[in-house]
Amino acid sequence: MTTRLAVLSRGPRLYSTRRLVEEARLREMDVAVINPMQFSLFVAEQDIGILHQGQKFDYDAVIPRIGHSITKHGVAVLRHLEQLDVWTANTSQGILQSRDKLHSSQILARNRIPTPRTAYVRDMKDIERAIDAVGGLPVVVKVTQGTQGQGVFLRHTLRETGNLVQGLLVTGKAVLIQEYIAESHGKDIRALVVGGKVVASMRRKARGREFRSNYHLNGTVEKVEISDEYAEVACRAARVLGLNVAGVDLLEGNDGPLVLEVNSSPGLEGIEKASGVNVAGAIIDYVISESDFNEVNVDQLLKTIPGQGVLSVHLRNHPHLIGSPISEIFKEDMPVFALSRAGDLIWNPDPDIQLRFRDSLICYGDLEQLRASIKRKNLDLPPVSNTEKDGQDSNA
Ligand SMILES: Nc1ncnc2c1ncn2[C@@H]1O[C@H](COP(=O)(O)OP(=O)(O)O)[C@@H](O)[C@H]1O
Ligand SMILES: [Mg+2]
Missing domain, CATH: 3.40.50.20 (Rossmann fold)
Known part of the structure; x- marks a missing residue:
């Protein structure tokens, strides 16, 4: 069909x-x-x-x-x-x-994806502190909902920054003050991600003294091969923002790539012409291969059953479980999705894995039963010693 x-x-x-x-x-x-x-x-x-x-x-x-x-x-x-x-x-x-530059930077930061330091300001009293927090002047000022470079400004002094922010706040705009990545002035990289892979990339350059490199501001585009590091960051950024087709804007920072924003309807003209890649074809191929499988929001799904949900259990709050294998907590049925350990998620973890102080378990099912299983185990075992509570992972 x-x-x-x-x-x-x-x-x-x-x-x-x-x-x-x-x-x-x-x-x-x-x-x-x-x-x-x-x-x-x-x-x-x-x-x-x-x-x-x-x-x-x-x-x-x-x-x-x-x-x-x-x-x-x-x-x-x-x-x-x-x-x-x-x-x-x-x-x-x-x-x-x-589409919301504040929301996306919160998601990027939570997932430890490198992005310029950013402050969201609501009150003129905090402007100076916000500038300091992002590394000092000059700074980039942005409205959270802008696009095509409109609503992005570079400001060099406290007074200019203050005036601009005040003007934007008065007109009801939500405002970000962002670290200015000087080494990337007037240029950035656009990586086109389709289905978890970078299919094409280009470098965009601004004209003249302009610092914004948007194609729609008359910027120029050229072919560029990006390194695995850049490609990996671009794919992760698209993934954590929940986008299968995305144009990821990256700045070339001194310490590596910084994600600026992720576009959900990336323009294809500039990138196809600059890279010579058939990006539209890649998107259609992706639709053909994936459209028989729908993604599901599990949390949403579970909410349709009363009392069901997804829980994250921080082992530091349940020290009695430390050192036990997962299988001992949940006996026969294993409602564990994933184990979060040292910044990594281990999906469908082995039931014999022993739990550590800094681990979190992500479980799903009947919330009352989940809580009871965890508490029951607390009562079964003798208390752990203080060194284990305060110190490193018990079996690190
Ligand atoms: N923090 C920054 N440091 C240096 N250049 C920036 C910074 N933020 C934006 N730019 C430049 O401005 C352009 C537009 O910014 P962006 O956040 O992508 O807004 P828009 O959604 O309007 O495209 C970027 O492509 C980049 O060239
Ligand atoms: Mg942009």
Whole structure:
């Protein structure tokens, strides 16, 4: 069966949209461009529905190309389609969180992906401290929802920075003050990630004294081979933000790559021309190979059953369990997804693994039962000595 594909885009004539359609047709897919603004969404107690200009929406897969100005509506449409089990190249959640520069930098930092130091300021009294916290002047000032370089500024003095931030705050913008990566002035790297791999990359350069290297600000693009380190960081950034198709912007810092932002509808024109790679073809191939498998948000799924959920158990709060194998806590049924140890996640850990002070277990199932299993074990065992409590991992 051929996949019926809809490219959700308001611009059928735009380069990226045209190329996706062209590559889909070459692979004999049934493909259409559909304007995401023309959907009506229906919600009722028993079921949900969607109409496109009065017609049933009858596609198996979508590639969302949701413009910034319609993020809210586009994401609502996508959420609806996800609930109806339509496969999507990028999820509503991934698009939403990558569009907010504060939210995405929080996710990147939590996953220890290198990114410029950033402060979110709400009060003029904190401006000076924010500048210090990101490493001093000059600084980059950004609005959290900007795109194509609009809303990104370089400021050299406290007064200029203060004036700009105040002006933005007054107009209701959310403002970031960011470390200026001087060694990367006027250039950056765009890596196109599709399905966990970098398929193409380019270096973008600003013209003249401009420090923003956006293609839409008349920047120039050129082919570049990126190192494994850069490719790995780009793929991790796309993954933690929940994007399968992404344009990752990287700065070349003195200590290696820094992720600036991750775009969920990357433009294809610049990158195809600079790299000579058929990026649209790679995206369509990815859709063909993946669209038979839908991703599931497990937490969401478990919430449909009363009392079920996912728990993270920090062993430091349950010292009685340290040194025991996982199998002793949960006897026959093993509701353990993963063991978090020294910054790594071990999926489906071996039941015989002995637990350490700094470990966390990620378990799923009936929350009351999970808590009871953990507490029961606490009562079974004699207390541990203080050295074990305070010190290193017990069996490090
Ligand atoms: N912290 C920074 N240090 C140096 N250059 C930066 C920094 N932040 C942004 N730039 C430059 O400005 C451009 C636009 O910034 P970006 O955060 O990607 O915003 P937009 O979403 O508008 O593209 C980047 O491509 C880069 O060239
Ligand atoms: Mg950018």
